[in-house]
Amino acid sequence: MAYLNENYFKLKAGYLFPEIARRVATFTSDNKEAAARLIRCGIGDVTEALPAAARTAMKAAVDELGDRTTFRGYGPEQGYSFLREALANEVYAPLGCDIAHDEIFISDGSKCDTGNILDIFGPKNRIAITDPVYPVYVDTNVMCGHTGEADDTGSYGGLVYLPCLPSNGFVPALPLEKVDLIYLCYPNNPTGATATYEQLSAWVHFARENQAIILFDAAYEAYITEPGVPRSIFEIEGARDCAIEFRSFSKHGGFTGVRCAYTVVPKDLMASSADGKRHRVHPLWSRRQSTKFNGVSYPVQRAAQALFSPEGKKEVADLITHYLGNATLLREACLAVDLQVFGGVNAPYIWVKCPDGVKSWDMFDRFLHEANVVITPGAGFGAAGEGYFRISAFNSRANAEETARRIRSMKW
Amino acid sequence: MAYLNENYFKLKAGYLFPEIARRVATFTSDNKEAAARLIRCGIGDVTEALPAAARTAMKAAVDELGDRTTFRGYGPEQGYSFLREALANEVYAPLGCDIAHDEIFISDGSKCDTGNILDIFGPKNRIAITDPVYPVYVDTNVMCGHTGEADDTGSYGGLVYLPCLPSNGFVPALPLEKVDLIYLCYPNNPTGATATYEQLSAWVHFARENQAIILFDAAYEAYITEPGVPRSIFEIEGARDCAIEFRSFSKHGGFTGVRCAYTVVPKDLMASSADGKRHRVHPLWSRRQSTKFNGVSYPVQRAAQALFSPEGKKEVADLITHYLGNATLLREACLAVDLQVFGGVNAPYIWVKCPDGVKSWDMFDRFLHEANVVITPGAGFGAAGEGYFRISAFNSRANAEETARRIRSMKW
Structure with missing residues (x-):
């Protein structure tokens, strides 16, 4: 009788990013208009062209x-x-x-x-x-x-x-x-x-x-x-x-x-x-x-x-500059609505404290439904992440600008 | 104190193919002329161009x-x-x-x-x-x-x-x-x-x-x-x-x-x-x-x-035909010197019984030194492989033909 590795049964329902994908898929299948407006700042996945040198x-x-x-x-x-x-x-x-x-x-x-x-x-x-x-x-x-x-x-x-x-x-x-x-x-x-x-x-x-x-x-x-x-x-x-x-x-x-x-x-x-x-x-x-x-x-x-x-180094530097430019926009938008903001200076991630008492998966759902923006709930990264969310700066400049606008226009 | 996975200490000296590579490197560094003549029929690695479709x-x-x-x-x-x-x-x-x-x-x-x-x-x-x-x-x-x-x-x-x-x-x-x-x-x-x-x-x-x-x-x-x-x-x-x-x-x-x-x-x-x-x-x-x-x-x-x-399928078929053509040449050479031969018909490997009493790593060394051909010793595949060796058909046609010639001219 073949036996499984039972440690797998201890794992929580889903690896964080598949769980996010599931929630996004459910939301967008119900709401085509929002789906078209959707901006993904969840998973830390790059968006810009692969360098020509590569x-x-x-x-x-x-x-x-x-x-x-x-x-x-x-x-x-x-x-x-x-x-x-x-x-x-x-x-x-x-x-x-x-x-x-x-x-x-x-x-x-x-x-x-x-x-x-x-x-x-x-x-x-x-x-x-x-x-x-x-x-x-x-x-x-x-x-x-x-x-x-x-x-x-x-x-x-x-x-x-x-x-x-x-x-x-x-x-x-x-x-x-x-x-x-x-x-x-x-x-x-x-x-x-x-x-x-x-x-x-x-x-x-x-x-x-x-x-x-x-x-x-x-x-x-x-x-x-x-x-x-x-x-x-x-x-x-x-x-x-x-x-x-x-x-x-x-x-x-x-x-x-x-x-x-x-x-x-x-x-x-x-x-x-x-x-x-x-x-x-x-x-x-x-x-x-x-x-x-x-x-x-x-x-x-x-x-x-x-x-x-030399060409490759230049292109890599340009990519980093691009994403960090997005990070600055997103940081500033969060600061403008009086959120407490960390990161985004030496890293492509902004770590933001939820408004008092708001849980991070609730914040995820609010971003998805109100702003049609996918963020990552802090609790997905561990218990001490509860009450925070992560915004990824990996995006086009236009999407980063639009995300910054939507953050400013959400009800805080 | 960080602990290692001690099961690794049970492993034999080397994974088979690195050990072959080590013996070949030692031999060829001592013998430049033989190195130039070396034909590799050891590791089952393909040799022909990647299909154009791919x-x-x-x-x-x-x-x-x-x-x-x-x-x-x-x-x-x-x-x-x-x-x-x-x-x-x-x-x-x-x-x-x-x-x-x-x-x-x-x-x-x-x-x-x-x-x-x-x-x-x-x-x-x-x-x-x-x-x-x-x-x-x-x-x-x-x-x-x-x-x-x-x-x-x-x-x-x-x-x-x-x-x-x-x-x-x-x-x-x-x-x-x-x-x-x-x-x-x-x-x-x-x-x-x-x-x-x-x-x-x-x-x-x-x-x-x-x-x-x-x-x-x-x-x-x-x-x-x-x-x-x-x-x-x-x-x-x-x-x-x-x-x-x-x-x-x-x-x-x-x-x-x-x-x-x-x-x-x-x-x-x-x-x-x-x-x-x-x-x-x-x-x-x-x-x-x-x-x-x-x-x-x-x-x-x-x-x-x-x-x-359609192009890809044709190219794959041509690759297989090529390697199986090599297999036929190698099989026939081994049969011609009265070795007992298996495989090579529905597989790119020929499995050959060593002459009576010859061990498979000794056969490996004989092939390397006498014929400047790298084969794989059967014992590297397990105890029941002792007394056998494997010849890979993955090669150019010219190399397969030359290997077949060298097999026929070895002292059996």
Whole structure:
């Protein structure tokens, strides 16, 4: 008799974004006029054209596949050297981070990697997760049995939640109890907050003291506009001993539909077996990828490489400027109606406090019905997200302007 | 203190193909002349140009991404309807299989899917694996703790091995003990064998009787040339209740570097929770994919769809004819030197018995040193593969002809 993984039964009704899609579909099928007016600021999905540099490189790579003398079949499961070296040289070297190309693993998405990384860690780890948080961190821990059941607020037993609130600038205090794996994401999704060098240094110090590992999601690094904000956990001294970093081209080069990301596992990073012996983590992740992954599509890796050409860099910068311009418009609209607003400066997300007493899914429904705008309810990101909502700046300028107008004209 | 998944320490020294790559690299770095003569018939990687239909569609999709009005970001995690529907209509309907488009999940590789599928099954399952077998099935079960340690032959405690030998035509007898998940692959990798309707029907009957699930890998279906050979497990009555099928464009359309595959999970398929209750498997796989995967690159999905256009079908047929032509040459060469040969008729692999008493890694080294040809040692596929080797027909015609010549001129 085949048995299921019963941890799946602990999962709440739907992964956040499918649940949003369901509500939107129900609303728009009942209301064609509103459907035509609908503006999506929910899921953080890019909207603008893929950079020409990436398209040209991708098409050239497709042409290479059309000639048997330049054809490429299976690539290295860890990614092609041309891309790993580009990242070491163009991303990490300029930050002064000592990251070798073979510490960089190319994948088809940070969502996949942040889930799959749990494959190489054992069941005994105590997991610390910021709250609110990108739901994938929580759900993948539920799926592999690191949690108990969820309570009414959606919080799971067994996880150590680290509340992120205005009072701590959305950077959590160090936990009082011991934890083993710690998820941090800065610039933060969903709050748009950043962490300072001092704050990250404190976390690195804590991780080293406790032989814990920080799983650092830097997917939104490209949106940092202010000086003095760390762009990588590896800018922090000692992080090579205690951190894995996840990055993606999704929000950097508009690759959400193209699929390419990367994960850095330093060779210095160690973790324990049950007998307390220390082992390198790098060979386990490499083995995991060799066995359960077959590398990223060759034309896609060429497209990613092209983002570091002079033309590519210019186009990426233009994309970021565009989305951050939207963020400014949306921030200002929320401020104009006296909402309390966070983020949107070094991140493509605006995190907004609901008017007193309003719940975040109710706010979602109000935005959908009154303004025909899709936002993301804060509660979907965790219990501490209740009473907040997220607006995504990924949109056309016209849609951002229209959304800003509708926010100003809603009844507050 | 972060803890590792110690199951990884049970894995043997290297996943088969990296180990082959290591030996080849050592040999060729010592011997430049032989390196220049080297012919690779080891890993089953395609060599011929990607079909023009796929390239044209892929480039057109890249162009779509270059215009914001036709841009696509995140696609459905389960795949675009255009491709799921093409597969239901072009692959399953002609076989008389009742498979709905939303039972077909698009992914970036069957290797990934056959590993990832274990995510949704619990730790209590008893696993049956043919021997020899594609190593990924074994290694992914080791990684998630379904096995004990390996013995000297590389067999893991806790797995139920089903020996596949000439005496049973490489289709295993039904197990005498109860098993819960059963891996079958036909046309078979590595033996090139096929199973008959009667044989698969017996397995489906067994699975239904035991509420077991068959994980059926049909990655080589396109190579079936003989009439009366089943192309899908779903051609067998009752299979919708007890089987998941994995398929890929890798060997079908030459997509090993492009990355696209699909997995069929029928909505009728049920499995148990520990309390004996029965649950549908489909929602769990859908949830797994929604949470841990972000869909296949849009241009790649368009390329896959194009393989079902009239031009695409013609090009795929030509590719298969080409590789099977190589298989014939290689088969005949082995037969000419009085080796015992299997496969190569409905599959791109030839499975050859080593001369009496010769071990398969020794045969690998002999081929490498004497003929400068890379083959795959049978023992890399499991204990029952000892004393055999696999030759891949994925090559240029010139290389296949030269390999055939070298086989004839080796000392046997």
